[in-house]
Amino acid sequence: MESSNILSWTFAYDFIRGPMVWVAFIVFILGTVFQIFKFFSMSRKTEAIQLKAGPGNFIKPLPKDAPPPKTDWLMWLKLSVFGTNPFLMIVTTIFHLLLVLTPLFVLGHNILWDNAFGISMVSLPEGFTDFLTLIVIICALIFLYRRLFLDRVRAITTWADYLFLFLAAAPFITGYLAYHQMLLDYRLVITLHILFGEIMLMAVPFTKFVHMIYLVLVRFTISSEWGLGKGSRTW
Amino acid sequence: MVKAKRKPIEEIKEAISGYKNILTVGCGGCVSVCLAGGQREVNALNAELKVHLAKDNSDKAISGYTIERQCNEQFIEELKATADQYDCILSMACGAGVQNMAQHFPGIPVHPAVNTVSIGIDKALGMYEEKCRACGHCVLGYTGGICPVTRCSKGLFNGPCGGTNDGNCEISAEVPCAWNDIYLRLKAQNRLEDIMKVHPPMEWQNQTPRTIVQEPYEKRYRA
Amino acid sequence: MFRKKNTAGVNSEEIRAILDEKKDKMKLSLKACAHCTLCAESCFLFMGRDKDPKYMPSYKFINSVGVLYKSKGNVDKLDLGEIRDIVWERCVLCTRCYCPMGIDIPEMIALARRVCRSQGVFPQYDRE
Numbered sequence: 001m002e003s004s005n006i007l008s009w010t011f012a013y014d015f016i017r018g019p020m021v022w023v024a025f026i027v028f029i030l031g032t033v034f035q036i037f038k039f040f041s042m043s044r045k046t047e048a049i050q051l052k053a054g055p056g057n058f059i060k061p062l063p064k065d066a067p068p069p070k071t072d073w074l075m076w077l078k079l080s081v082f083g084t085n086p087f088l089m090i091v092t093t094i095f096h097l098l099l100v101l102t103p104l105f106v107l108g109h110n111i112l113w114d115n116a117f118g119i120s121m122v123s124l125p126e127g128f129t130d131f132l133t134l135i136v137i138i139c140a141l142i143f144l145y146r147r148l149f150l151d152r153v154r155a156i157t158t159w160a161d162y163l164f165l166f167l168a169a170a171p172f173i174t175g176y177l178a179y180h181q182m183l184l185d186y187r188l189v190i191t192l193h194i195l196f197g198e199i200m201l202m203a204v205p206f207t208k209f210v211h212m213i214y215l216v217l218v219r220f221t222i223s224s225e226w227g228l229g230k231g232s233r234t235w
Numbered sequence: 236m237v238k239a240k241r242k243p244i245e246e247i248k249e250a251i252s253g254y255k256n257i258l259t260v261g262c263g264g265c266v267s268v269c270l271a272g273g274q275r276e277v278n279a280l281n282a283e284l285k286v287h288l289a290k291d292n293s294d295k296a297i298s299g300y301t302i303e304r305q306c307n308e309q310f311i312e313e314l315k316a317t318a319d320q321y322d323c324i325l326s327m328a329c330g331a332g333v334q335n336m337a338q339h340f341p342g343i344p345v346h347p348a349v350n351t352v353s354i355g356i357d358k359a360l361g362m363y364e365e366k367c368r369a370c371g372h373c374v375l376g377y378t379g380g381i382c383p384v385t386r387c388s389k390g391l392f393n394g395p396c397g398g399t400n401d402g403n404c405e406i407s408a409e410v411p412c413a414w415n416d417i418y419l420r421l422k423a424q425n426r427l428e429d430i431m432k433v434h435p436p437m438e439w440q441n442q443t444p445r446t447i448v449q450e451p452y453e454k455r456y457r458a
Numbered sequence: 459m460f461r462k463k464n465t466a467g468v469n470s471e472e473i474r475a476i477l478d479e480k481k482d483k484m485k486l487s488l489k490a491c492a493h494c495t496l497c498a499e500s501c502f503l504f505m506g507r508d509k510d511p512k513y514m515p516s517y518k519f520i521n522s523v524g525v526l527y528k529s530k531g532n533v534d535k536l537d538l539g540e541i542r543d544i545v546w547e548r549c550v551l552c553t554r555c556y557c558p559m560g561i562d563i564p565e566m567i568a569l570a571r572r573v574c575r576s577q578g579v580f581p582q583y584d585r586e
Contacts, residue, residue, distance in 0.1 A: 042482055049456060069454065081556065084499040092494075155511035156493045156520055211490050211559045218560030226556050230455070235483065235562060263571070267583055274580045301575055303551060303568050310568060313479070360584060 013187065016194050024198035031205025032213055039217050043233045046223055088146075095139035099168065102132045103197075108179070126179070133176045140169035164208055170196035236265040237329045238363040239272060239349040244283055247325070250346040251284075254295070254323035259348065260314070260336065261301035262328035269363050271349050272327025274301040280327070280348060305332025311339050318343060371445060372437035377429040379420030384437065386413035393433050463534040473531035473573050477523075480569055487561045488524055491516055497563065500556035503548060515555035515563045518544050522570035538579045545570045546581040 082089045103109055106129045110120035124132075143165055146153045174193035177183050203209050223231030251257050259277050267273030277299040288295055298321070303310045305328035318324070323344050326333045330351040337345040353365030370384045374392070384390050388404050395414035398405030402415045421427050448456055477484060497515040498504050504513035511517055522541045526533065533541075545567050553564040574580060 038482070038486075042486075081496055081499075081558065085496060088494075088496070150495075152495050152498060152509070152511040152514060153493065156495070156514070156517050158493070161493050208489055208492055210486075211492055214486070214490050215559050219558075222560060224560070224562075225554065226560070235565070263575075263580075267581070270584055273583065274575060275582075301580070303571060309565070313572065 009187070013191050016191055016198070020198055021194070024201045028201040028204055031202070035205050035210060035213050036217065039214065043222065043235050046232060046234045048232075091139050091142050095136060095143070098132050098136045098139075102129055102136065103171075105129065106175075130176070130179060133172050133179075136172045137169060137176065140165060140172070160208070164203075167196065167200055167203065168209075171200060236268055236354070237331075237351060238269045238353050238355040238365065239266050239329050239351045241271050241276065241280070241327075241349050242347070244287065247280070247284070247346075247348055248287060250348075251295070251323055251325060254344070256321045257295060257297045257323045257325055258318070258321040259297060259299045259325045259327065260305065261299065262305045262326075262332050263301060263303040264306065264328070264332075266328055266332075266349060269357070270361060272329075274299075277301055277327060280325075305329075305336055308335070308339065311336065315339075370437040372434070374434050377432050377434075378417045379424065379429075381413055381417045381420060383413055383417065386416070388413075392436055394430070461536075463532070463537075465532065465534045468534055468538065468577050470531040470533070472576055473526060473533070476573050476576055477526060477531065477569070480565070483562070484523060484527060484566065484569065487563075487566055488520070488527060490559050491520065491557075491561060492559065494558065497555050497557050500554060502552070502554070503550070512544075513548055515549075515557070518549055519563050519566040519570070523566045526570065526573055535577075535579070538574055538577055541570055542574050542579050542581065545574065 077083065104121055105124045107123040107126050110123045113120040144162075147157050147161060147165065148154070171193055174189050174196060178186060178189045178193050183189075200209070204212055219226070219228045221227075221229075221231060221233045223234060259281055261267070261272050261274050261277035263273060266276075270276065281297050281299045284297055288297070300314065302313060305311065305326060318340050321343060323346065324336060324340060325346050325348050326336050327348045328336070329349070330347065333345055333347045353363075354367040354369060355363045355365045358364045365385060367382060368385050375382060383392055387395075388406050388410065389396060391414070395412060396405075399412040399415055400408070402412055404410040404412045418427070418430060421430055493516065495511075495514055495516060498509070498511075498513075501513055501515050504510065504515075507513050522544045525537065525541065529537075549567050551564055551567055551571075555563045557563060571580075
């Protein structure tokens, strides 16, 4: 291959659109599996302790036919972080749900899957996914505002936080620009869109994006005051 | 917090007399705050012991290490790697900590270096006053914040005996009568009727070890 | 920031050895912290000190264990004094801090305390 070919635009596009996709997904999957194994090696199963009611135990036994105690979910929600930081929790929930779901149901992506493997997910109407993309970008802007202007967030912010926020929003920004074919040359924007998506995938197991894996693993399996579910492991 | 007082040096010497390699373990919790068993007190005790042992020409080795709390396994973990090299652990924690240590190092004799005295308050620098005996049946709201179990010499739960003498307990003129103080406190707050509330006797006498489970966690431990 | 350090009396190797015992968990905690500040309201000291960001659990562990890790244990007595102020004056290790990622913040504070103790730095309770 002549150097003029390697440096040419088509080569860059072909590489990013072709082998790089495989590399990104393999790195993402292997990295995730590695982190899951690491978690299970860093934690261990706890011994279950059973407590029977007795003279010294300040726990009163429930009669055998008593209905199980009901959890007041509304109260639980109010006393949880949704109660102390409702605005941020709503924004971050929407952001994270759409971050994962939008790419799965966007028509453009599904056409590519169909072309490559003959399978795909169901697709949402393009106008709707366009709107969802805007929501993600707005949420990212809200996060940027927090990082820049809230003292408490600035106190622990580093340059990496800005970089990763950009990296998370970049596929959506470039996707929006590409779909509307606005602002920049389409070929450039679509290549950047794919590239940022690949970088984001590869970054998941090795950077702070790892909270995608660990939030689920830790909150649902480690027994702690803040655990979700029964929790049968400990560090 | 829990208040403790270091044992006399002779008693500690006697306890470690049969061992060669001793680890004095301090606790960063309650005994640190009441200046009985924190890192500084570990250093002080070891220094004092070394002076005594030198006089006796003893070849004992004494080391010191302080962990954050001895009542929680999480903080005892860091000792597990090195504990085996010692044939005796001298714990400066409260009785709960000493027992927890003994439970986690069942093969090594654990001796307490402090006497656990009470649940109390910091009255002045170095001075700690007992306030609570953990009876499990707190009636402080109705006694104007004065504990009849702790302060009354007889631990009477529902009013004075007939021995109050000029506001003092019949056992000594230097001990104020708790119920007299309760009466005066309630009178100043205009709620003397609270003194007439009769409470059933508390359960702490003659009891098996008490285990409590906070209500949100009860489901986890039902048999 | 680039203060000349007088590392007399501080054994950096010992500090590194202690940090190494919890290396995986420490690195994971520092990496996974998204700097979201949702832990703040769970700290009663933060709530009681007019929501001063210096009392946020994330701030505390990043500026204690994080400093020890990033400097590879090359700290001096002044640094340890600052760390002592964070992990003993601004934290009582009540272990009630919340983290949406599930990071075990009390363990990080306890690790920083352990490092301080190993260098003879610990709180003084006998000041009136």
